[in-house]
Amino acid sequence: MITLTLNLSPEGEKELEKDLKELEILTKKPQEYHIKEAIIRYLEDMEDLRDVAIWEKKKNKVYYTSEELTKRLNLE
Numbered sequence: 001m002i003t004l005t006l007n008l009s010p011e012g013e014k015e016l017e018k019d020l021k022e023l024e025i026l027t028k029k030p031q032e033y034h035i036k037e038a039i040i041r042y043l044e045d046m047e048d049l050r051d052v053a054i055w056e057k058k059k060n061k062v063y064y065t066s067e068e069l070t071k072r073l074n075l076e
Helices: 010-027 031-059 066-072
Strands: none
Touching: 010 031
16 A cells, blocks of 8 residues: 655645546546556656657667777777
């Protein structure tokens, strides 16, 4: 079990509570379900962004064989 504490402004807290109550009524699922789903989706999105960043970093690298590197550095 994970316990989270959010430091929201009073207005932000009221807005979040209102939105969660509306979701609960519309979906007939508890507020905790929606909070859990939101956190899971956020974490999955962050993983996707991390993977794209890693892929971009690898994509921009140039790899050489030892022969090519020797020629490029004029080490022959």
